[in-house]
Amino acid sequence: MKTRPQLTGEVAGMAVSGDVVTAEALTKRYRRSETPAVDDVSFEIARGETIGLLGPNGAGKTTLIKMICGVTAPSSGRVQVFDADPVRQPVAAKSGIGAMHQIAPFDEMLPALDNLRISARFRGVRWRDVRPWALELAEFLGVAKALPQLCFQLSGGQRQRLQLIRALITLPKLLILDEPSAGLDVAGRHQIERFVTWLREEHGVTVLWSSHHIDELERNSQRVMVINRGRVLRFAKPRELVEEFGSVHLRVTVDDAGAGGAVAAWAENAGLTATAEETEVRIEGARAREMLPELTRHCQDHDIVISGVSTALDSLETVFLRMTENEG
């Protein structure tokens, strides 16, 4: 894609330097709620980073996003976006943000294209300046042909993509996506991933996105913020999280379930922890690798055929479950 929107005024002229978002002891307590939805959270997001926001249902992700977007005010603490307070200085903070919220209504009786046109006006840019960009985004996302359709005629996936175009209509410096791939098929999810990567690499857009698809956050985020019960458990590179909270294990593949049981039994006898699932045996701990020659000898002596051995580190998904379960 080559087109870029021709922007005027505040959006185009806005200087961005250093951190894009800073939060200090940020807290949100909804009325009549016993516990805060976001509880004493502090972090910085630097320009050009892609940040994954990961947490179970009700963890506080959307509330955090809403405070960054100035949709809801913090109860205490503070958040700054482009060095401005999103609630008290909405123009300075929000003109650089493009957000795709979980619930974002369209005017259902208008064509999709008109909804984009309205969004452009709402953002203070002329449609003719952003039109080529919007159409190119639609082309990239495969919804160009759907733009003349009335919104209520669009499929869930088309609406999702239209929301993304709307969030990007002014090529924001900070793009916030609240579960952008919810309800999308596998191809759609990969398309969103490629798109986010392209925005970061080609346009230096800072991205904050929440998702329940941990694999896509792991693949595409430079850092992941793990949040549970309103608190940030860890904010680090996916690799660091896996190294810190994950464990190394040996994966042994055998020819049949009986052989799997025999390998697991050998491991247990050797003082290791093992679980066999059909033809796959998982043996925990770094020591398992050291004992591989002994295992091979044992298998040769007992006519057990090993068809594959690999050392693996836990996935981010396993680590995430462990982190949030341990929270009790």
Ligand SMILES: Nc1ncnc2c1ncn2[C@@H]1O[C@H](COP(=O)(O)OP(=O)(O)OP(=O)(O)O)[C@@H](O)[C@H]1O
């Ligand atoms: N407007 C509101 N009024 C009262 N409580 C709210 C409101 N919005 C959210 N909450 C509560 O705040 C907590 C955090 O909700 P939030 O929507 O931020 O979580 P989430 O991590 O985005 O969840 P999900 O993954 O399910 O979308 C939940 O306990 C929720 O019930």
